[in-house]
Amino acid sequence: MRVVVLPTSAEVGEAAAAEIAAVVTERPDAVLGLATGDSPLGAYAALGRRVERDGLDLSRARGFALDEYVGLDPSDPQSYNAVIDRTVTTPLRMRAGAVRVPAGAAADLDAAADAYERAIEESGVDIQILGIGANGHIGFNEPGSAFTTRTRVVALSERTRLDNARFFATPSDVPTHALTQGLATIMRARRIVLVALGERKAEAVRAAVEGRPSAACPASVLQDHPDALLVVDEAAASRIAVSSSAVNRFPRLLARR
Numbered sequence: 001m002r003v004v005v006l007p008t009s010a011e012v013g014e015a016a017a018a019e020i021a022a023v024v025t026e027r028p029d030a031v032l033g034l035a036t037g038d039s040p041l042g043a044y045a046a047l048g049r050r051v052e053r054d055g056l057d058l059s060r061a062r063g064f065a066l067d068e069y070v071g072l073d074p075s076d077p078q079s080y081n082a083v084i085d086r087t088v089t090t091p092l093r094m095r096a097g098a099v100r101v102p103a104g105a106a107a108d109l110d111a112a113a114d115a116y117e118r119a120i121e122e123s124g125v126d127i128q129i130l131g132i133g134a135n136g137h138i139g140f141n142e143p144g145s146a147f148t149t150r151t152r153v154v155a156l157s158e159r160t161r162l163d164n165a166r167f168f169a170t171p172s173d174v175p176t177h178a179l180t181q182g183l184a185t186i187m188r189a190r191r192i193v194l195v196a197l198g199e200r201k202a203e204a205v206r207a208a209v210e211g212r213p214s215a216a217c218p219a220s221v222l223q224d225h226p227d228a229l230l231v232v233d234e235a236a237a238s239r240i241a242v243s244s245s246a247v248n249r250f251p252r253l254l255a256r257r
């Protein structure tokens with residue numbers, strides 16, 4: 001696991017976009033793993049600028065979303081299906097339907113989870129973008145999730161439901177369950193780029209980078225990934241020891257690619 005600390009969220013977004021753009025440039029039909037939430041929005045916006053300005057072409061790329069709420073119709077504006085359409089598929093000019101999202105409204109959720117896991121296994125993921133929850137979750141793999149987990153139905157923690165209440169009319173409207181890729185599913189991606197912004201994520205980032213890998217901090221599983229990069233702003237990095245050898249503070253990262 002490598003950690004790159006950049007001064008601002010804008011630079012974090014640019015750096016994460018550069019990682020994705022490099023993969024797509026090398027392999028136009030790349031398979032992207034896509035997180036929702038606020039953290040990757042800067043990266044998606046920066047990628048959109050590369051599409052508009054530099055002619056980056058994602059028309060052959062495909063993707064898999066990390067997760068979806070249970071019980072929201074795909075047409076619900078807060079469903080991750082709709083969020084992916086608004087923030088990824090449309091602005092990045094990907095083909096309609098190029099990004100698959102777990103079927104959170106399916107009658108048989110276990111069958112939907114198995115089908116999703118199989119589809120990811122068959123296609124592989126070239127680069128997976130992640131955010132991190134304040135409690136260390138990745139995807140909706142809450143603390144306590146085994147490192148061997150695959151795509152499945154999970155209950156959301158109260159903390160996660162409160163954190164996500166900002167997107168809903170009232171906190172009780174936040175779904176109680178989600179379909180999520182498991183930690184083992186995420187770990188099969190060839191490359192992983194996790195984005196973390198703000199002081200609210202500092203403790204989770206510290207536990208992910210410096211803690212002993214354990215289900216108490218699901219993101220700590222990434223320590224065992226051969227190509228995982230954490231791109232974080234100063235506030236999110238504020239609890240990592242300055243001496244930590246995995247950490248590169250303010251590199252000339254953008255000049256590198």
Ligand code: F6R
Nearest residue numbers: 035036037038039131132133139
């Ligand atoms: C989203 C997801 C979650 C978020 C995490 C951080 O698809 O799987 O793990 O990445 O909850 O959310 P934000 O970025 O909104 O702080």
